[in-house]
Amino acid sequence: MRHDPDLGARLGQLVVGLVLLGLALALVVEADLGLDPWNVFHQGVSERVGVGLGWVVIAVGAVILLLWIPLRQRPGIGTIANAVVVGLAIEAAIAVFPSPSGLVARVAFLVVGVTLNGVALGLYIGAGLGPGPRDGLMTGLAARGHSVRVVRTAIELAALVGGFALGGSVGVGTVVFALTVGPIVHATLPRFDRGPAAPPLEGTAVVPDLPGVGPG
Numbered sequence: 594m595r596h597d598p599d600l601g602a603r604l605g606q607l608v609v610g611l612v613l614l615g616l617a618l619a620l621v622v623e624a625d626l627g628l629d630p631w632n633v634f635h636q637g638v639s640e641r642v643g644v645g646l647g648w649v650v651i652a653v654g655a656v657i658l659l660l661w662i663p664l665r666q667r668p669g670i671g672t673i674a675n676a677v678v679v680g681l682a683i684e685a686a687i688a689v690f691p692s693p694s695g696l697v698a699r700v701a702f703l704v705v706g707v708t709l710n711g712v713a714l715g716l717y718i719g720a721g722l723g724p725g726p727r728d729g730l731m732t733g734l735a736a737r738g739h740s741v742r743v744v745r746t747a748i749e750l751a752a753l754v755g756g757f758a759l760g761g762s763v764g765v766g767t768v769v770f771a772l773t774v775g776p777i778v779h780a781t782l783p784r785f786d787r788g789p790a791a792p793p794l795e796g797t798a799v800v801p802d803l804p805g806v807g808p809g
Contacts, residue, residue: 603720603787607671608678610716610785615647615682617713620706622646622683623690624699627764629771630753631727637759647684651677657726664733669723676726703766710770711777718778719785 597603621628628636632646639649654676658668693699717725724732731748735741757763 599787603722604670606716606785606787607674607720607722610713610718610720611674611678612682613709613713614717615679616686617706617708617710618679619683619686619690620702620709621766621770622687622762623692624702624706624766625692625762626699626703627766627768627770628762629767629774630749630756632756633761633763633767634752634756634759635761637756637761640760645684646687647680647682649680650683651680654680654726657730661726661729661733664730664736666729666733668729671717671720671722672724672726672729674722675717675724703769707766707769707773708777711774712781714774714778715781715785719782719787721787 618628618632622632622636627633632650635646635649635653638644638653639646642649644652658672658676661668693702723729727748731741731744734748735744753763753767
């Protein structure tokens with residue numbers, strides 16, 4: 594087993610990134626202008642079952658991790674942390690953040706949330722401690738001979754359509770996510786990238802949840 598002298602810094606960066614990701618998504622939820630595909634689904638389930646959005650994020654992440662088993666995906670520290678920390682941060686932030694009333698305030702929440710989301714993803718991915726549950730599902734399916742782009746598109750389209758049918762919020766924010774988060778992560782990731790961690794911490798290769806970009 595190779596020791597990773599950078600592990601402490603990686604863990605700190607991972608936690609900061611995941612907490613910021615939860616705060617960012619809470620801002621976008623409060624803006625009420627549309628969410629990324631996975632969070633449209635999470636919000637739809639939340640509305641139907643009457644459970645907080647953050648708890649739904651955690652529950653869905655846990656179910657998806659079970660789907661890793663037949664796909665032979667191996668979780669990293671970041672995988673487990675992603676499945677729990679983001680949802681807890683969303684719950685805490687929604688309980689604290691005010692709901693903006695005017696359009697200008699809602700747009701401000703959206704812009705800050707999407708920007709912070711991109712920075713948070715750069716931190717989380719750059720820590721190199723394993724992909725989120727949803728990314729692992731995608732890479733596991735792609736490893737069976739399918740195009741990563743096709744698999745990602747199919748999964749996110751299913752999440753979007755299913756979430757919308759359940760009552761999740763689709764709107765201008767959904768489009769803003771799709772067009773801007775990728776470039777933001779592209780700009781921030783090189784600043785935070787620590788490279789892959791030493792085995793056995795690395796898990797599977799990290800493929801960013803670029804949206805839709807919700808929790809990994």
